Amino acid sequence: MRQATATEVRLPIRVRRTIDGAGEMTATMLVHCESRRRSIPLDECTNCDQCGAVHVDPLEEDSYVTCRKGPVFGADDTVEERVVADGDRTRVWSVMPRRVVCVLQDAKTDLLRDILLERGVTGAPVVDPLGTVIGFVSRADLLRGAWPSPAASVGEIMTPLAVTVSESASLAEASALMALEGIHVLPVVNNAAAGNVVGVISALDVLRWFARRCGYLRQDLHTGN
Numbered sequence: 001m002r003q004a005t006a007t008e009v010r011l012p013i014r015v016r017r018t019i020d021g022a023g024e025m026t027a028t029m030l031v032h033c034e035s036r037r038r039s040i041p042l043d044e045c046t047n048c049d050q051c052g053a054v055h056v057d058p059l060e061e062d063s064y065v066t067c068r069k070g071p072v073f074g075a076d077d078t079v080e081e082r083v084v085a086d087g088d089r090t091r092v093w094s095v096m097p098r099r100v101v102c103v104l105q106d107a108k109t110d111l112l113r114d115i116l117l118e119r120g121v122t123g124a125p126v127v128d129p130l131g132t133v134i135g136f137v138s139r140a141d142l143l144r145g146a147w148p149s150p151a152a153s154v155g156e157i158m159t160p161l162a163v164t165v166s167e168s169a170s171l172a173e174a175s176a177l178m179a180l181e182g183i184h185v186l187p188v189v190n191n192a193a194a195g196n197v198v199g200v201i202s203a204l205d206v207l208r209w210f211a212r213r214c215g216y217l218r219q220d221l222h223t224g225n
Helices: 042-046 109-119 139-143 171-181 203-213
Strands: 009-019 025-033 038-041 051-055 064-067 099-103 123-127 133-138 185-189 197-202
Touching (some): 009 109, 009 197, 038 042, 038 197, 042 064, 099 109, 099 197, 109 139, 123 197, 133 139, 171 185, 171 203
Antiparallel strands (some): 025 038, 185 197
């Protein structure tokens, strides 16, 4: 077995945006910590003695912190795409996009519609003010029956108790869950008990991962939900 050596590694910074009923958007920066085995807020990460530096990209394509806990990863590993045997060993957090948009229950459906169209995504996790997932809302929810009036709220049309996957689950587990449930997108949570949203993973993300593994896509391709 290769002996891990101490070195600084880059931990990607991901951004969770949450839209409330007034249309206001708040952003939370998150970093996946291998020691804690979950994502934590950026300020908690920077308070750690192992944090070396923070780089914030204005375009949010390459924001990261440097961590001095190198032995956890190994000298030849990278954070975004570690060398693994297959999807059963690749973790969800290493594949999911860097950006995610969430909505509160009282957000208006017309605003949600505009956001989904603008970003070209199929849905968004519905969260409470603390970021705990309580449901999922999709284009299908908007189109089901009749188009909601502008005054309708997300809480009226969302699918409650959304199926979620832990960020520490394997990509194979996430794929199996999507296949069994017949869905294309899963909210990703940092803790099974708390259920705080840290991202989303879709069937398209799995396909991108597979294509990268086969050498058909660039390794630095980043997307959002």
